[in-house]
Structure formats: C-alpha cells, structure tokens
Amino acid sequence: MLNKYSDIENCPIRNVLNHIGNKWSMLVLSILDEEGLLRFNEIHKAIGSISQKMLSTTLKRLESDGLVKRKVHPVIPPRVEYELTKRGKSLIPHIKNLVGWAVENFNDIKDSRLKFERLS
Amino acid sequence: MLNKYSDIENCPIRNVLNHIGNKWSMLVLSILDEEGLLRFNEIHKAIGSISQKMLSTTLKRLESDGLVKRKVHPVIPPRVEYELTKRGKSLIPHIKNLVGWAVENFNDIKDSRLKFERLS
DNA sequence: TAAAGAGCTTACCAAATGGTAAGCTAATTA
DNA sequence: TAATTAGCTTACCATTTGGTAAGCTCTTTA
Numbered sequence A, B: 001m002l003n004k005y006s007d008i009e010n011c012p013i014r015n016v017l018n019h020i021g022n023k024w025s026m027l028v029l030s031i032l033d034e035e036g037l038l039r040f041n042e043i044h045k046a047i048g049s050i051s052q053k054m055l056s057t058t059l060k061r062l063e064s065d066g067l068v069k070r071k072v073h074p075v076i077p078p079r080v081e082y083e084l085t086k087r088g089k090s091l092i093p094h095i096k097n098l099v100g101w102a103v104e105n106f107n108d109i110k111d112s113r114l115k116f117e118r119l120s
Numbered sequence C: 001t002a003a004a005g006a007g008c009t010t011a012c013c014a015a016a017t018g019g020t021a022a023g024c025t026a027a028t029t030a
Numbered sequence D: 001t002a003a004t005t006a007g008c009t010t011a012c013c014a015t016t017t018g019g020t021a022a023g024c025t026c027t028t029t030a
Helices: A012-020 A026-033 A040-049 A052-064 A088-120 B012-018 B023-033 B040-047 B054-064 B086-118
Strands: A067-075 A078-086 B068-073 B079-084
Touching: A012 A026, A012 B023, A012 B086, A026 A040, A026 A052, A026 A067, A026 A078, A026 A088, A026 B012, A040 A052, A040 A078, A052 A067, A052 B086, A078 A088, A088 B012, A088 B023, A088 B054, A088 B086, B012 B023, B023 B054, B023 B068, B023 B079, B023 B086, B040 B054, B040 B079, B054 B068, B079 B086
Parallel strands: none
Antiparallel strands: A067 A078, B068 B079
C-alpha cells in the first residue's frame, strides 16, 4: 500500500504546510514571535521588501488558519494590531528548528548548488 | 535595527526553505526516508498524482541542494536510484516535527478556515 | 484648501509553478 | 517488424503567486 501519500484532499502536509511554506509566511510568523504585538506598517517596515498587497494577503491567510489574531481599533486613522495566537505560538519552535537547520547548512548547500551547476 | 529581516540574498530562510516548502519536496523527502532506496517510477507510483516532469524537477532541486543522491546504473533500459544523503537525513526530524504539528492541528485549522469564510 | 495618515483593496501585469502529451534512447521481447 | 521498457526532456499551456501603482476612507493638521 504505497499510495498512502496520494490522498490530496485530506493530506495535512499539503493542506497545512503549503500555507506556511510560501514566500512570506514563516518570516511574518518569526517577526511576530520576536517583536510581539505589531501594527501593519511596523511589519511592513520590518520586512522592507514585501508589498502591502502581499503582506495583507499573507496576514489574511495566517488569520484564516488561526495562527495570527487581528485586532481592529475603530479610530481614525485606523489602528490594526497583529499578534500570534496560541496555535501560532505552538508552531514557532518547529519553525525555529527549521531555520536553525537552514542557517547551519546554508554554506554547504550553496557549495552543493555551485558544484551541481558546474557539472550540468 | 528592525531591518535584519530584509536581506534577501543572504537570508537562509528564504534561500533554503523556499526550496523545501514547495508543492512536492517535503513529500518526496518523507517517502525516501520511509522507503529507503527508490527508483524514479517507484516514487512516481508512491505519490500517484505527481507528473513526471515535476518529479524530475523536484528530484533535481533536491539533488542540487545535496539532500538526495542520484545513482545511475548504465544499463538498458535505464535504472536510476535515489536515496537521502546525510544532509537530507538530518532534515528529516524537522520535517517530521512539522508534519506532526500539521496532523495534530489539521482539524482545528479546517474549522478556523470555515469560520473565517463565513465571516467574510 | 490641501496634504497626511493607516490600512487596506483594486486593476493590471510579470514571473514562477505546475500540468499534459509527445518524443527520445537502445536493447529486449513478442 | 513493432511494441515495450525506464527515465527522462521538451513544447505548450493554465494556474498561481507576486509586484507596482493608484485609489479609498475619514479626520486631523498645516
């Protein structure tokens, strides 16, 4: 029974991790973990290279998955704050482990890529 | 100094994890971990829904990063085998942790998504 | 009167990702 | 003679992701 990997709809790997493994999600989660409560523009400035559109999309997806809480203060100009939920916080150690692994292996991986390129 | 997150070129998160967080990489790594040495078509059948092109692309990227070893036997018809490298194996525990987290939180996350949809 | 401010959304476009189907090699098998 | 085999690659196309720039709200400040 090799085909246990092919059930797309109910596969938590595909279903959950694809939301996390995109361009910005891990970065936003890491920043919210380190800095705590942050406003939209604070996250925007912290990353620098993200567009408002992508930050908005990313935050919405994280909110939809219950990883980030969005607090709206009904004032003008608007004030919106974001922070990790309990669920979001429970993800952080795993992200940190992954990031640690990535940092440790970064140079070796870059070397491998160069070698591979030369042989192609 | 908030802008420590914005150095794109040298950021291991972006540079390394984007290769892992795509549609197929984690799945292929997990299968190679569980099944050991596998031929191209065996991986193909194990996943079922991946195209040959994407499997080929995914394996090449993993090989380029030094996570998977590719062994070619010069026979006809060709025989090519894949297995995890030491580096690849060192990533497995982190992937398993992430997968474990995803499995544990899968139902809650699906609930959150439904609630979020209803409020939008 | 007009600009600024925060937090978006929208329209439009470019790039990356992924899928389908066909083709290739060279020997073995029917 | 022609199909089959394994492991791809290629051409072509559709979808998804991501970027840029403009616009919107409503009040305060210059």
